[in-house]
Amino acid sequence: MENNTPLAERMRPTSLSDYIGQQHLIGDQSPLRSSINKGRVPSLILWGPPGVGKTTLAYLIAKTANKNIHTISAISSGVKDVREVIQRVENVGLFQQKGTILFIDEIHRFSKSQQDSLLGAVEKGVVTLIGATTENPSFEVIPALMSRCQVYTLESHTQADLNKLLQHAIQSDVFLKNKKIMLDETDTLLRISGGDARKLLNLFELIINICSNEKEIRITNSLVEKYAGQTLAMYDKTGEKHYDIVSAFIKSIRGSDPNAAVYWLARMIEGGEDPKFIARRLLISASEDIGLANPTALVLANTTFQAVQSIGWPESRIILSQCTIYLATSPKGNAAYMAINKAQEIVKQTGDLSVPLHLRNAPTNLMKELGYGANYAYSHQFEGNFVQQEFMPEAISNVNLFEAGSSKKEQEIKQQIKQLWEAKYPI
Numbered sequence: 001m002e003n004n005t006p007l008a009e010r011m012r013p014t015s016l017s018d019y020i021g022q023q024h025l026i027g028d029q030s031p032l033r034s035s036i037n038k039g040r041v042p043s044l045i046l047w048g049p050p051g052v053g054k055t056t057l058a059y060l061i062a063k064t065a066n067k068n069i070h071t072i073s074a075i076s077s078g079v080k081d082v083r084e085v086i087q088r089v090e091n092v093g094l095f096q097q098k099g100t101i102l103f104i105d106e107i108h109r110f111s112k113s114q115q116d117s118l119l120g121a122v123e124k125g126v127v128t129l130i131g132a133t134t135e136n137p138s139f140e141v142i143p144a145l146m147s148r149c150q151v152y153t154l155e156s157h158t159q160a161d162l163n164k165l166l167q168h169a170i171q172s173d174v175f176l177k178n179k180k181i182m183l184d185e186t187d188t189l190l191r192i193s194g195g196d197a198r199k200l201l202n203l204f205e206l207i208i209n210i211c212s213n214e215k216e217i218r219i220t221n222s223l224v225e226k227y228a229g230q231t232l233a234m235y236d237k238t239g240e241k242h243y244d245i246v247s248a249f250i251k252s253i254r255g256s257d258p259n260a261a262v263y264w265l266a267r268m269i270e271g272g273e274d275p276k277f278i279a280r281r282l283l284i285s286a287s288e289d290i291g292l293a294n295p296t297a298l299v300l301a302n303t304t305f306q307a308v309q310s311i312g313w314p315e316s317r318i319i320l321s322q323c324t325i326y327l328a329t330s331p332k333g334n335a336a337y338m339a340i341n342k343a344q345e346i347v348k349q350t351g352d353l354s355v356p357l358h359l360r361n362a363p364t365n366l367m368k369e370l371g372y373g374a375n376y377a378y379s380h381q382f383e384g385n386f387v388q389q390e391f392m393p394e395a396i397s398n399v400n401l402f403e404a405g406s407s408k409k410e411q412e413i414k415q416q417i418k419q420l421w422e423a424k425y426p427i
Contacts, residue, residue, distance in 0.1 A: 007176075007205035008198040011169050016060050020168075020197075021053060021161045025152050032152065039065045041101065043122050043129040045137045045146075048154030051196030054132035057154075058103045061130065068100040070127075074109035079117045086121045100127050107131030108140035115142045122148050139280065156195025163190075165197055166204060176208065180216045188221040192228055194244065203228060245271070246281055249324075253282075254289045258328035265317075265324050275316045279305040282323050293333030293407035300326055333407040342401050353393035386420060 013019045016026055016033070026033045035041060041061055046054040062069035070085045089100045102121075104110065121127045122145070129149060133140060137151055157165070163186055170181050193200035204219075207227050211217045249264035268278055279301075286301035304323040308316040362372035377387045390397060404414035 006202055007169060007173060008201040010173055010175075011165070011201060012056050013060065014063075016064050019053065019057065019060060020165055021157050022057065022154050025154070026057070036061050036065050039067070039099075041065045041067060041099075041128050041130075042150050043148055044150045044152055045107070045131045045133060045141060046152055046154055047133050047135075047137055049134055049156055049195065051193075051198040051200075052154045052156060053197065054154060055103075055105060058101070058130045058132060062101045062103075065101075067128070069103055070100060071103045071105065074104055074106040074114075077104075079114050082114065082117045086126060089121075089126055102127040102129050104129065104131045106133060108133040108135040108137070112142055115145050119144055119148070135274075135277065136280075139276070157197055158195075159190055162186075162193060162195070162197065162200055165200065169201060169204070179208070179212075181208065182216065182218045184218050185221045186219065188224040188228070189219065192224070245273075246278075249278075250281055250285050250289075253285050253324065253328045254332065256328055256332065258325045261324045261328045262321055265320060269313075269317050269320075275308040275313060275320065276305070278320055279308045279323075282320070282327060285327055288337045289332055289334060290327060290330050291333050291336040292413060293331040293335075293405065293409050295409075297327055297330050331407045331409070333405040333410045335402055335405055335410050335413075338403060339401040346396060346399060346401075350393075350395060353395055356390055356393065358389070359391065388421075 016036070019026060024030065026036070046057060048054055059069065061067075070089070072081055072085065085102060089102075102118075104118075107115075118129060122129045129145075131137075131141070131149070137146060141149075163183075166183060166186065166189075170176050170179075170183070189200060189204060192203060203224075207219070207224060208217060210227055211223075245264055245267050249261060249268065252258075252260035252264055265278065283298070283301045283305055286297040290297040300323055304319055307319050311319070357371045358374055358376040360367070360372040362368045367373075377389050379385050379387055381387075392399065402413070402417060404410040
């Protein structure tokens with residue numbers, strides 16, 4: 001028997017019970033699983049990195065909910081294809097009792113007009129839309145369609161998930177279960193896969209095929225390193241490595257190395273990366289890694305994002321290069337990033353703390369009688385437009401969220417806070 005179907009395809013689960021990972025979405029007690037089991041599937045967007053099971057999950061949802069499913073790839077389809085599918089579903093009409101899911105892979109590649117063509121059918125319930133995307137749907141899916149869909153975020157597979165997947169393949173795959181395969185070490189396999197199950201299984205199968213004449217195949221880190229270097233390029237054809245490249249890109253900017261940053265930028269450009277994807281990462285870096293140390297960085301990054309939307313390739317490469325070099329050579333600071341992280345942790349720990357009475361809005365007489373807004377001091381009525389008063393819930397009154405870094409601007413902010421609030425926030 002010839003082994004022509006890739007291992008990743010052979011290992012696709014046939015039921016939700018066999019599906020590995022994403023238990024926060026489809027675990028037995030999850031709301032989505034309950035809806036699927038009842039045959040009530042909402043229109044939804046599955047957002048997550050490559051190889052985490054978005055396409056598989058869409059098909060399993062349709063199967064479990066007993067729905068018909070039509071598939072369209074946003075890469076090769078247009079408005080005409082969408083309308084033809086919708087027309088076919090409408091023509092079946094009353095003869096179709098089960099309902100139909102329209103699955104659109106890489107929905108972020110659809111233009112606004114292509115997405116607009118879905119609205120009527122989704123709103124009327126002619127089809128239930130399931131879209132899959134590796135990009136943030138808040139940027140790539142039009143608001144009108146977003147408002148009609150639930151967004152579910154899929155996470156990269158954990159090491160436990162990936163090891164479980166490898167063991168399952170060895171024990172159940174028709175071509176592997178008769179071989180003597182030992183998983184002595186899997187660290188390198190998992191590292192190279194980056195949480196991508198498809199990438200993991202394809203590389204694993206390649207190594208097994210190379211070693212197929214051996215009586216016993218022992219998977220070790222050195223064995224994987226020996227063959228992976230010769231074969232990794234084949235895993236880049238679908239753009240799956242762009243997460244590794246953009247990670248190196250952002251870390252080079254954070255590390256103030258403009259030469260490395262521009263090199264990784266060139267790698268993304270030559271790989272055909274979406275310029276908006278790059279510009280969005282620059283926006284994030286401008287706030288996360290530079291922030292208050294140089295507020296102009298965010299302004300330039302935002303202008304860069306707007307410019308590449310208008311211009312496109314190849315000229316956008318110059319604008320992206322300019323912004324990259326500016327960010328890489330800018331003073332660095334992450335005080336804003338750390339402050340919001342700390343604040344969110346406090347919110348998770350302390351819950352719904354009451355707003356102090358003097359800060360509450362008092363639009364009605366009853367609220368005024370209850371003390372809403374009483375004793376609030378209007379800052380502009382005081383010298384320097386400032387007066388000491390409490391703005392935090394009492395339980396966390398003296399919590400300091402801003403920790404200044406070494407940049408000049410953050411140190412200036414620290415001194416300003418110290419001058420105004422030294423008794424309340426000693427820093």
